[in-house]
Amino acid sequence: MVTQKDVARAAGVSQPTVSLVLNGGPNMPLPETTVEKVMTVMDRMGYRPNRLAQALRTNRTNTIACLIPDITNPFYPSFVRGVQSAAEAQKYDVITVNTDGARSRELHYLELARQGRVDGFVGSFHGITSRDIDHIEQLEVPIVRLEPSQKKINSFWLDDVYVDNFKAMQELTQFLINKGHQQLTIVSGRGGPERVRLAGYEAAMAINNLNPKVQLVDKFDEISGYSASKIILNKPNRPTAIIAANDLMAIGAMRASKEEGLSIPKDIAVAGFDNIPVSQLVFPSLTTVERYQNKLGVLAVNLLLGRLQSKKKLPRQLAEGDYKIIERDST
Amino acid sequence: MVTQKDVARAAGVSQPTVSLVLNGGPNMPLPETTVEKVMTVMDRMGYRPNRLAQALRTNRTNTIACLIPDITNPFYPSFVRGVQSAAEAQKYDVITVNTDGARSRELHYLELARQGRVDGFVGSFHGITSRDIDHIEQLEVPIVRLEPSQKKINSFWLDDVYVDNFKAMQELTQFLINKGHQQLTIVSGRGGPERVRLAGYEAAMAINNLNPKVQLVDKFDEISGYSASKIILNKPNRPTAIIAANDLMAIGAMRASKEEGLSIPKDIAVAGFDNIPVSQLVFPSLTTVERYQNKLGVLAVNLLLGRLQSKKKLPRQLAEGDYKIIERDST
DNA sequence: TTGTAGGCGTTATCAG
């Protein structure tokens, strides 16, 4: 490995001079000729600063951690890609880890900060309470959470990015009602975004004086959507539309509907949430809600890096992301 | 940040003693009482070793980089997850980056090694030639590539994991032939795995004395599969089966077929490659080839870490992964 | 305008 010392020797200057050439601020006190000479030698020798040494000295790793439950969950790749591009643009590296939404794993990875390994965190925290965060706060390591709704926590080191899932689901429900549906059932898994999405649905139903009907199952995957829908479809008074808490469940609902001999959207409409890539590949293509995950990732990183680069302590930041109803063939 | 010095002071010993307590090998020359005392103080104070300092000293970052073209390409999340779990199991962090398959970006990220940032690389290299790797080799930084077939390159620092795409595609083709198909057309994008997959298809056709028919388009995405299939289906002598070079293209082929009023698999069979998660969600579900991406990720990391942990220079390693034809409803 | 000295937190060597 080529070090500054090597370069210095080869260029006939001292090592700190080399350092100065690299980090020379606006008023660099070095003559052009020295700078020139050092630069030449540097790239002849292929010098690259050792980032660990830099980090040790400056207390800045230029690395952030991105915590997500599971990269194979189709909601996340596009968020992660957003995180990575925004970070790359500012010369930060990203350590991405899968927490499976488990508190113990989330806590485990927060340790990265105490090991001086990362400058901050971005991502989705499920098991962690604000108490746990306190722990971290003392390190003054900023965290930007991806949340399903605006959270009121007071903490200087905790920013949130969120899409208003309540409003989005309310709007999706209203969209279906406007299409003439009166019997709308929602299917959802438990936990996570369940509460806020149900609330949005219920709000829309209430406004229109319709009876909300909810079918809960354990998880948010295709098979859960399938089995929830099977239950619904085999009851008297079949709904004319099924709203699923996410796209995978919606796809399960579509499979169940087809199995029951129903044609989509003629006999029954189906809508999902998230606009994961699959949703436009299934047949019929799925009406859903786009949350611009990629942009959320970018937004989250920009909040984080903004905080890292600001001299003073910023107040808690909340950033709301857009959403949009994507109408396709399933409704 | 609590340092060894702090712990030492609090425990009334010297700082190197604290270090010894932590890294004491088998024959640690410290009395139980000292060890006990230091340990107690360490966790009372919540000491965590600074990994940057460790890395600077030991020349080991315990970090690897995982290069992939694009995390939003559904083929990769499961590979990445495999990489991450295998790495985590051995206390390594993973920096995942998207290269878009661009040589310049791949080269850019190989710099991470020269910056002392990572101990090795895992992933998929497209633009990079063996010349470029030479560059890196001098750093003695191991690389494990994910390849579509066995590559014969001689380099001590370059291992490969691969699934035999030739054999797999040959077997898939034979599988369709055994089902009675005589007119099989393959659609593929250009570059990447194109050559080896076409070759497998052609081999199977040759063995059965059938005429191979190939429809090439630019890319490997759904729309490319769609347009390639449109061309095929509008020619005289429609095939009875379309094999696509990957699942996304197969899904495009299914869309084209439906649009032409064909029923799958009655009028036309469609098969894909990769078994991405979508393939079992589409209707009809897609016959395809599973490549166990997750296992490949694990395998790749284990090769890499094996090399990192071995004292002597290992010879070049090649590891072949399994594959399996997954029969579903589209054939 | 340049060089010297000290320190970031660790590990490793070697006397005491």
Added chain:
DNA sequence: CTGATAACGCCTACAA
């Protein structure tokens, strides 16, 4: 059995 001491590569006063 323990504690100085040096070193990893870099940055930053401060001195020359």
